[in-house]
Amino acid sequence: MNTMPPVTKNLLIINVLMFLGTLVAERYGIYLDSYLSLHFFMADNFNILQLISYMFMHGGWAHLFFNMFALWMFGRVLEEVWGPKRFLFYYLVCGIGAGLIQEAVQFVQFHTMFPGLTADMMINTERGMMVVSQALNGWRTVGASGAVYGILLGFGMLFPNNQLFIIPFPFPIKAKFFVIGYAALELILGVSNNANDNVAHFAHLGGMIFGFILIMYWKKKNVLYWKGRKMNDNETSYFR
Numbered sequence: 001m002n003t004m005p006p007v008t009k010n011l012l013i014i015n016v017l018m019f020l021g022t023l024v025a026e027r028y029g030i031y032l033d034s035y036l037s038l039h040f041f042m043a044d045n046f047n048i049l050q051l052i053s054y055m056f057m058h059g060g061w062a063h064l065f066f067n068m069f070a071l072w073m074f075g076r077v078l079e080e081v082w083g084p085k086r087f088l089f090y091y092l093v094c095g096i097g098a099g100l101i102q103e104a105v106q107f108v109q110f111h112t113m114f115p116g117l118t119a120d121m122m123i124n125t126e127r128g129m130m131v132v133s134q135a136l137n138g139w140r141t142v143g144a145s146g147a148v149y150g151i152l153l154g155f156g157m158l159f160p161n162n163q164l165f166i167i168p169f170p171f172p173i174k175a176k177f178f179v180i181g182y183a184a185l186e187l188i189l190g191v192s193n194n195a196n197d198n199v200a201h202f203a204h205l206g207g208m209i210f211g212f213i214l215i216m217y218w219k220k221k222n223v224l225y226w227k228g229r230k231m232n233d234n235e236t237s238y239f240r
Contacts, residue, residue, distance in 0.1 A: 004072075005079035007088045012068055015144060018056040019064050033057055033142060038099050040106045042119045043136035055095040057142035067144045074155040075148075081158060090154065091147045093214055094207040098146020101206025106139055141200050149186075149204040150211030152179055157215055183208055 004012075022032045038054035039046040058064040079087040110117075117123065119133040155162075156179030163172035173181075183205065190201035 005076050005084060005087075007084045007091070008071060008076045008079050011071060011075070011091070011144075015056055015058070015064065015068060015071075019058050022057065033140060034137075037140040037142045038102065040110070040136050040139040041103055042107075042110065042133060043139060044131075044133045045137045051096050051099045052092070054099060054142050055092075055144045055147055058144070059142055063143055063145075067148050070148045071144065071151065074151045078151060078154050078158070090150065090211065090214060094150025094153075094211045095144065095147035097210025098149070098200075098203040098207035099141065101209070102141050102146075102200050102203040105200075105202045110136075141203060143200075145200070146203045146207030148207070149182070150207040152182060153208040153211040154215060155179075157212075179208075 025032050034045060035047075036050065036053040037057050038050045058067065075087070075091070078090070081087075082090065114123075114132075117132055119131075119136070121132050122129050123132050123135055156175045160174065160176035162175045164175055164178050165172050166178060186201045186204045189199070190205065
């Protein structure tokens with residue numbers, strides 16, 4: 001694999017440019033995350049297109065680096081297996097699915113924290129009395145993590161026995177155990193009352209769930225691809 005596949009390369013470029021553009025815009029008092037990050041659907045600033053745009057926004061250099069590193073490491077492999085169009089479709093489905101799960105989780109959180117409130121009621125905040133829908137503009141989600149977790153799931157399903165060297169483990173780990181471990185960790189952190197870390201753990205799980213559903217659908221329909229070519233009956237399935 002001497003060259004990077006086109007979709008993976010362009011996703012990397014777009015994410016980096018969007019992050020740099022966000023930094024430049026902030027210097028001029030323009031906060032793009034107010035428009036492009038995924039808002040809670042009851043908030044004033046929510047827009048359905050944010051289910052796509054939020055995937056290209058990041059909260060810092062570390063957030064961007066780790067997502068792009070995983071995209072480069074595993075995404076290019078999946079793109080070689082599925083071809084550009086199928087890989088891009090998978091990436092977007094996982095990202096949008098992660099956003100939908102995040103919206104559902106926030107809906108439950110809202111009604112748990114503020115039982116009986118509706119979007120048009122007034123609420124007392126640190127900035128004074130505000131309409132609930134305006135106060136909810138602070139509930140924002142950014143990052144490609146949901147799509148990236150879907151990519152990790154896809155890699156683990158296609159190449160479950162591949163050995164991965166992951167810091168800080170001093171020994172190789174099979175891809176399937178790596179994926180299962182990550183999913184379990186996200187679930188534990190998501191349901192833990194101590195997981196007050198501003199990380200959308202359930203969105204990560206959402207990306208994996210939607211990725212799993214899509215892969216199983218493709219498998220059921222017998223549309224398993226290698227470099228964009230449909231596999232013959234006598235070829236080995238990469239879903240093991």
